[in-house]
Amino acid sequence: MRYSSTLIAAVAAPLFASALPVQRRASANDVLVFQFANVLEQLETTFYSQGLQKFQDTDFSNAGFSSSLIATQTLSAIQNDEATHTTVLQSGIQSFGAQPLICNFNFDNALTDVPTMAATARAVELVGVAAYLGAATLVDDPVLLDSAASILTVEARHQTLLNVLSGASSIPGAFDVALTPQETLSIAGGFITGPCDTGITPTNTLTITNSNPQPGDLLQFQAANITGTDGLFCNMIVGGAPFAINLPLSQCNVPPGINGPVMVWVTSDDNPLVNNVIDRDTTKQVAGPAIIFVDTQSELLGQMVRNTGTSSGATSTETTTITPDQASSVIAGAATQTASSSQSTDASGANGAAAPPPQAPVTSGPTPDGPSPDGHTTVNGLTQVPKPANGTVSASTDSSSGSSATDSSSASATDSASASATSSADPSATSSSS
Secondary structure (H helix, E strand, C coil): CCCCHHHHHHHHHHHHHCCCCCCCCCCHHHHHHHHHHHHHHHHHHHHHHHHHHHCCHHHHHHCCECCHHHHHHHHHHHHHHHHHHHHHHHHHHHHCCCCCCCCEECCCCCCCCHHHHHHHHHHHHHHHHHHHHHHHHHCCCHHHHHHHHHHHHHHHHHHHHHHHHCCCCCCCCCCCCCCCHHHHHHHHHHHEECCCCCCCCCCCCEEECCCCCCCCCECCEEECCCCCCCCCEEEEECCCCCECEEEEHHHCECCCCCCEEEEEEEECCCCCCECCCCCCCCCCEEEEEEEEEECCCCCHHHHHHECCCCCCCCCCEEEEEECHHHHHHHHHHHHHHHHHHHHCCCCCCCCCCCCCCCCCCCCCCCCCCEECCCCCEEEEEEECCCCCCCCCEEEEEECCCCCCCCCCCCCCCCCCCEEEEEECCCCHHHHCCC
16 A cells, blocks of 8 residues: 655654653754755655656657656656655754745756756765765754654665666665765756755765766866866765875876766865865865766666667577579588689698699589588588479578578479578578578
């Protein structure tokens, strides 16, 4: 049995608010963190609501999802969680004696199509995880910290699901990266319209214009106060690394060995940023962070959910019908090609041994069973079988390897016989098929 988000929120809000000890008001830091989280949850709730309203099942199918229901059910469940988080956080803020912020958002650029929505959702959930991690150090009341952490774990589950929906690694790393509230708002602030004063000043917004960056690619940057590369450095932080990868901005190539999300900053010196929100130097940050996803490892689970255009290496096979004369031509052509190749080979052979004598073309009459010298044709000899009434036989053509055929043909008008061959060497087999 499923319960509505309204009912769940009505039950959870008093429990969440009761985390505040009796006769103790929340500190200014606690209120700030809850207001900040409230804005992020509103952003996520609105984003998923608008996306699900805009796109139809066919839009998700056209985006490569094996089933539109996989996408819509997952996104609906996430939206339901975010709506519940919003309601509960706002109830908690009211219990502190403050009024929750109500903000407006614009997602026009993020909801142009389903692939853009899926990519944005993946980034939004990553920001949510990073924001809760970074804000944890600001919470004064450990009981409230425990309550906020219960939201963080759910946001991390959302992130895993959206990695799968993107056809990427479900869990690309063993660690996540934390962001300060200022860094978080530099990413999320682009969606906020109108007044929404959180009391937090965002860092300078950074945009990376590369599409689907891969190891070796030189990252391209845009920011309000970046006009060149002199004296500037890029810092790339991945989960689990104690320090950023620091490179001159003009040489900011994605290093090898990376898979998954990367946080990128532009700084004014070559000291790498520290991967924690307490010790990270904010005075040298020129812009950022921005998020890139370096998807170098795919998983079967993601491929089953969504076809992102990668090839699994499978071949395709189609069947066509050819005449007996065409079947004989396939066999003779393959053997002729083998004979011609053998004649042009050095007589000493590849290893110094005597090369085998040229093979005569296959024409008619009894032939031994077995493969041809080049290994591309297998002759099964002659068998006495009735000639098909319509004078045609069936051949199977493998579109991934040129051609292959299994043919039955008449040896003569008076004595019906069949020759069977499997060929992948002669492209004429394809041109002679009908």
